[in-house]
Amino acid sequence: xxxxxxxxxxxxxxxxxxxxxxxxxxxxxxxxxxxxxxxxxxxxxxxxxxxxxxxxxxxxxxxxxxxxxxxxxxxxxxxxxxxxxxxxxxxxxxxxxxxxxxxxxxxxxxxxxxxxxxxxxxxxxxxxxxxxxxxxxxxxxxxxxxxxxxxxxxxxxxxxxxxxxxxxxxxxxxxxxxxxxxxxxxxxxxxxxxxxxxxxxxxxxxxxxxxxxxxxxxxxxxxxxxxxxxxxxxxxxxxxxxxxxxxxxxxxxxxxxxxxxxxxxxxxxxxxxxxxxxxxxxxxxxxxxxxxxxxxxxxxxxxxxxxxxxxxxxxxxxxxxxxxxxxxxxxxxxxxxxxxxxxxxxxxxxxxxxxxxxxxxxxxxx
Numbered sequence: 001x002x003x004x005x006x007x008x009x010x011x012x013x014x015x016x017x018x019x020x021x022x023x024x025x026x027x028x029x030x031x032x033x034x035x036x037x038x039x040x041x042x043x044x045x046x047x048x049x050x051x052x053x054x055x056x057x058x059x060x061x062x063x064x065x066x067x068x069x070x071x072x073x074x075x076x077x078x079x080x081x082x083x084x085x086x087x088x089x090x091x092x093x094x095x096x097x098x099x100x101x102x103x104x105x106x107x108x109x110x111x112x113x114x115x116x117x118x119x120x121x122x123x124x125x126x127x128x129x130x131x132x133x134x135x136x137x138x139x140x141x142x143x144x145x146x147x148x149x150x151x152x153x154x155x156x157x158x159x160x161x162x163x164x165x166x167x168x169x170x171x172x173x174x175x176x177x178x179x180x181x182x183x184x185x186x187x188x189x190x191x192x193x194x195x196x197x198x199x200x201x202x203x204x205x206x207x208x209x210x211x212x213x214x215x216x217x218x219x220x221x222x223x224x225x226x227x228x229x230x231x232x233x234x235x236x237x238x239x240x241x242x243x244x245x246x247x248x249x250x251x252x253x254x255x256x257x258x259x260x261x262x263x264x265x266x267x268x269x270x271x272x273x274x275x276x277x278x279x280x281x282x283x284x285x286x287x288x289x290x291x292x293x294x295x296x297x298x299x300x301x302x303x304x305x306x307x308x309x310x311x312x313x314x315x316x317x318x319x320x321x322x323x324x325x326x327x328x329x330x331x332x333x334x335x336x337x338x339x340x341x342x343x344x345x346x347x348x349x350x351x352x353x354x355x356x357x358x359x360x361x362x363x364x365x366x
Contacts, residue, residue: 072101079149085142092118092139105146112361115143119363137350140295140357147255154214156244157187157222167211168192170202180235186227188237199236202226208240211249219249254294257360261290263300263316268326270311279326281313288341290316295356297327297344306341308332314343318359323352 072090081089093101096114104110119139126132154160164179166189175192182188192200202208206226213219227239267282288302298314310329315322327343334340348356358364 075102075105076146076149079145081142081145084138085145088118088135088138088142089146092142095121108147111143111146112363115139115361116363119358133350133354136354136358140354140361143357143361144254148253154220154246156246157224157240157242158182159246160187160212161215164212164214169209169211170200170206175200177238180237181232186239186241188230188232188235188239191229191236191238199229202238204228210240220246221249222246252294252296254296255360256292256294257362258292259290259359261293261316261318263288263290263314265300265302265312265314268311268313279311291340293356294360295345295348295353297330297342299340299342301335301338301340303338306332306339311346312343318355319364321351321355323355324349325352 072093073086076086076089092098092114093104095118098104098114104114119136122135122139123132126135160179160182162179162182166177166179168175168177168189170192177189177192180188180190192202194200204226208224208226209221210224211219211221222243222245224240224243227241230237230239265286265288266284269280269282271278271280286302286304288300291299291301293299300314306329308329308331312327312329313324314327315324317323325345326347327345329341330344331342332339333342
């Protein structure tokens, strides 16, 4: 090599430089066997990767499970999450090192634990306040969609657990009855009694409407018919026919939390036409107490008279920060000298929405 250049020489190889080795049939069998083993291992690895199994090839040969993106998307296929929300859910699960997403998705308390840790992680890793607000907004919108999804729903009364309380509608009466047993052909619930303790006589074949809530606090209803009375485990029970048409009851659009929060209210007037409206905030302020709240609205206890349809600017403090919203009175309930007004929020800033959600879901330190 001179002057920084490599000198190239032509290849000088003759046929005598190669040594040909004849392989025995046994060697060929071994090679074919190894090839088949490699293919089988590759197939097993691929199948388990799709199922969410993660292989650890370190010493000891331990195997651990971790969710895969494919498996997660299959589970949440019909939840209504958009692309950004799916990415957020993926971030939430990876932040808390979730290994069983199906269990997490069907257990609200566990799911909230994952989301709370992701909430704090966002505050720690975001570059600025605007990014924190945006990512928190996506996080809460994702949690809200999952809150109202059919994940954890039941399709048959055979899936109802023992000790579940059924609300059975018979005539004009409602009876709360505990499930004693789930049998192959029917479910057995405590026999209904009158206020005097006597047995209610229900004709065989009577159609009944039943409501119940599962352990995840989701409400369901189903139609059934009365089969007969019986005795199971020393309990006098009524036998109800199974149903494969269990319906998920509609829920609140947003999670709501009971509260006792001092707030201020200013009456808001609307001037102008529909095309060009102007909101004028009255300087006079009245005080009240928020009794429950969600990002969709709240209930406020006040002593001053208020009319249905009136609009108010509502302000209160949460976590040392001011929350503001424009709301409209939907209905009014009188309770002695006080009045409970139910308000629907018309306008809420992203910052205020995040603060309300952090309180409702209890993610932030209060």
